[in-house]
Amino acid sequence: MASPLTAGFCELVFNSNEAPEGVVPVLQVLSVKKINAPGASGTDRYRLILSDGKYFIQGMIATQLNHHVENKEVDKHVLIKLVNYVTNAVQGRKLVIILNLEIVPWNGEKIGSPQNLEQQQGTSGGASPAVAAAPAPKQEPGAGAGAGGAANRGQFGGKGGGAAAKGGRAGGKQDVGPLYPIEGLSPYQNKWTIKARVTQKSDIKHYSNQRGEGKLFSCTFMDETGEIRATGFNETVDNFYNLLEEGKVFFVSRARINIAKKQFSNVNNEYEIMFENQTEIEPCDDESVPQVKYNFKGIGDLGELQKDELCDVIGVVKEVHELGSVTSKATNKPFAKRDIQLVDQSGQAVRLTLWGKQAETFSADDQPVIAFKGVKVGDFGGRSLSMFSSATMSVDPDIPEAHSLRGWFDAEGRNKQFTAYTNSSVNSGGAGAAQGARPAEIKTIGQAKDEQLGMSDKTDYFTTAATIAFVKQETFSYPACANPDGCNKKVVDEGSGWRCEKCDRSWDAPIHRYILSMNVMDHTGQFWITAFNDTAEQLMEISANDLMKLKEEGNDNAFGSYFQKATGKTYSFQMMAKQDSFNDQPRVRYQCRRVAAPDYAAESAHLTQLISQISV
DNA sequence: CCCCCCCC
Numbered sequence: 001m002a003s004p005l006t007a008g009f010c011e012l013v014f015n016s017n018e019a020p021e022g023v024v025p026v027l028q029v030l031s032v033k034k035i036n037a038p039g040a041s042g043t044d045r046y047r048l049i050l051s052d053g054k055y056f057i058q059g060m061i062a063t064q065l066n067h068h069v070e071n072k073e074v075d076k077h078v079l080i081k082l083v084n085y086v087t088n089a090v091q092g093r094k095l096v097i098i099l100n101l102e103i104v105p106w107n108g109e110k111i112g113s114p115q116n117l118e119q120q121q122g123t124s125g126g127a128s129p130a131v132a133a134a135p136a137p138k139q140e141p142g143a144g145a146g147a148g149g150a151a152n153r154g155q156f157g158g159k160g161g162g163a164a165a166k167g168g169r170a171g172g173k174q175d176v177g178p179l180y181p182i183e184g185l186s187p188y189q190n191k192w193t194i195k196a197r198v199t200q201k202s203d204i205k206h207y208s209n210q211r212g213e214g215k216l217f218s219c220t221f222m223d224e225t226g227e228i229r230a231t232g233f234n235e236t237v238d239n240f241y242n243l244l245e246e247g248k249v250f251f252v253s254r255a256r257i258n259i260a261k262k263q264f265s266n267v268n269n270e271y272e273i274m275f276e277n278q279t280e281i282e283p284c285d286d287e288s289v290p291q292v293k294y295n296f297k298g299i300g301d302l303g304e305l306q307k308d309e310l311c312d313v314i315g316v317v318k319e320v321h322e323l324g325s326v327t328s329k330a331t332n333k334p335f336a337k338r339d340i341q342l343v344d345q346s347g348q349a350v351r352l353t354l355w356g357k358q359a360e361t362f363s364a365d366d367q368p369v370i371a372f373k374g375v376k377v378g379d380f381g382g383r384s385l386s387m388f389s390s391a392t393m394s395v396d397p398d399i400p401e402a403h404s405l406r407g408w409f410d411a412e413g414r415n416k417q418f419t420a421y422t423n424s425s426v427n428s429g430g431a432g433a434a435q436g437a438r439p440a441e442i443k444t445i446g447q448a449k450d451e452q453l454g455m456s457d458k459t460d461y462f463t464t465a466a467t468i469a470f471v472k473q474e475t476f477s478y479p480a481c482a483n484p485d486g487c488n489k490k491v492v493d494e495g496s497g498w499r500c501e502k503c504d505r506s507w508d509a510p511i512h513r514y515i516l517s518m519n520v521m522d523h524t525g526q527f528w529i530t531a532f533n534d535t536a537e538q539l540m541e542i543s544a545n546d547l548m549k550l551k552e553e554g555n556d557n558a559f560g561s562y563f564q565k566a567t568g569k570t571y572s573f574q575m576m577a578k579q580d581s582f583n584d585q586p587r588v589r590y591q592c593r594r595v596a597a598p599d600y601a602a603e604s605a606h607l608t609q610l611i612s613q614i615s616v
Numbered sequence: 617c618c619c620c621c622c623c624c
Binding site for chain 2: 205207209211212214215216218231233234261265274324325326327328329331333335337353355356376380381386387388389458
């Protein structure tokens with residue numbers, strides 16, 4: 001019986017730099033494996049073992065085809081036709097990257113006894129004997145590029161050479177290599193061209209370090225197969241910064257591919273491009289390259305997202321605040337900052353913070369619609385948004401969501417009252433809580449310690465449901481300045497009066513304010529927390545000044561009863577964890593900023609989520 | 617070859 005598989009394909013890929021054009025191989029999947037290196041966006045990657053009946057070879061499936069694996073269409077012993085693919089050499093191993101495929105009907109039986117072509121190289125740990133027939137593979141890096149390219153010319157873009165036609169380079173100077181999908185780029189090949197849209201471009205940043213001074217910029221390219229970040233230094237900034245416009249399509253070739261530094265970007269690619277002096281970039285007017293796709297989260301639904309998640313948001317700029325400046329605690333550098341307020345049909349308003357040059361140059365007094373991609377969700381004031389380096393914003397974009405918002409705002413939104421995200425759900429507890437508002441992430445005391453919240457340079461915020469086990473009676477307050485303007489600074493007893501350094505005056509008597517030290521616990525542990533005046537007063541149900549009066553009058557029963565009443569009560573504590581030092585040892589101070597009746601609904605939702613994580 | 621994504 002004739003095999004339905006494309007005989008000889010594996011050997012061709014393995015040994016040749018020139019895979020024939022127009023070959024659309026049919027191969028059998030021997031295994032599918034999820035790779036334990038998901039992209040920054042959390043997208044899974046799948047590796048396939050592909051057989052032509054005689055040999056097998058490794059394959060990768062482009063992420064946009066993952067659904068075929070996830071719904072089991074592509075599975076062990078399934079036959080697939082590689083409608084679009086490239087080949088690739090990675091560390092001497094050949095890899096087929098599948099960009100498009102069709103399922104070929106088959107009865108599910110394994111065909112032949114395929115052998116591992118890589119055996120003789122000793123790169124793989126399989127047990128089958130070496131394949132004597134296969135000639136030694138080419139070892140030099142980039143050997144796969146030619147093969148991939150050849151396959152490419154006919155196939156990438158797919159539409160009968162349409163891509164190739166449009167891909168005709170204006171200059172035709174150097175040998176810039178074949179058109180490649182972004183998905184197929186790797187450091188082991190140097191002859192390639194991508195045709196991709198710039199979806200994001202940074203400012204030019206200047207830096208100076210031990211190696212000297214320099215400048216750089218970065219941008220993100222996107223095509224139908226994926227996205228990749230690119231960075232240029234010094235001369236390449238002069239060469240390309242102005243040329244590369246956000247939203248436009250370019251050919252890029254003769255650049256270096258490096259391993260991506262993931263900690264600095266959320267672009268979903270293992271690699272990134274580095275522009276070099278010989279890099280060639282040319283504009284291209286092919287509009288078929290995809291545009292930025294948005295996945296908008298309604299402003300009223302931001303409470304569904306976790307802190308630090310990235311999301312896309314579109315809204316009308318209701319307010320633009322003054323330009324401000326903050327000093328980073330980590331670097332001591334000042335940063336320009338500007339808050340704007342966004343609203344949408346949900347009736348909810350959210351604050352979004354712009355940074356640096358974007359903050360300085362932002363001007364929009366005509367309440368435009370702005371679409372944001374990849375902004376970071378914060379939990380300050382319930383929910384807030386912050387621009388991220390790789391975030392983009394598009395003013396009055398020509399998309400349906402923007403037109404609909406514009407129409408709504410001009411017709412009715414303009415005169416509407418909006419609900420701001422707030423932390424006001426605290427104190428009200430339960431049903432009366434402000435809609436959409438959600439306090440900081442829920443953590444048990446054990447989690448707060450395990451995750452070392454407050455141990456880094458930054459302050460961490462969290463909410464914890466816990467019970468007051470003990471309230472310290474000895475020192476519960478400090479004598480504060482009596483100035484009615486609310487100075488609240490500590491004052492010193494000078495005998496003749498209580499002196500405030502800040503106000504430069506003395507008072508007959510101080511006003512006592514709380515610094516209440518409490519031990520609180522939940523099922524995972526206990527910690528000492530401090531509550532200041534307003535919060536402590538709420539817990540103690542008496543002002544610090546009145547409590548001090550009871551103490552001074554020697555009314556021990558009444559005095560003690562307030563502490564007793566406070567003990568044993570359960571609250572939702574809004575906590576702030578911050579590092580400071582005590583006897584030169586770093587330690588975390590837990591400050592309670594607010595308390596509320598325990599939010600049982602939120603707590604059980606949180607527990608349900610934890611349970612579902614366990615039971616996967 | 618950079619790189620902090622900040623602050624209340």
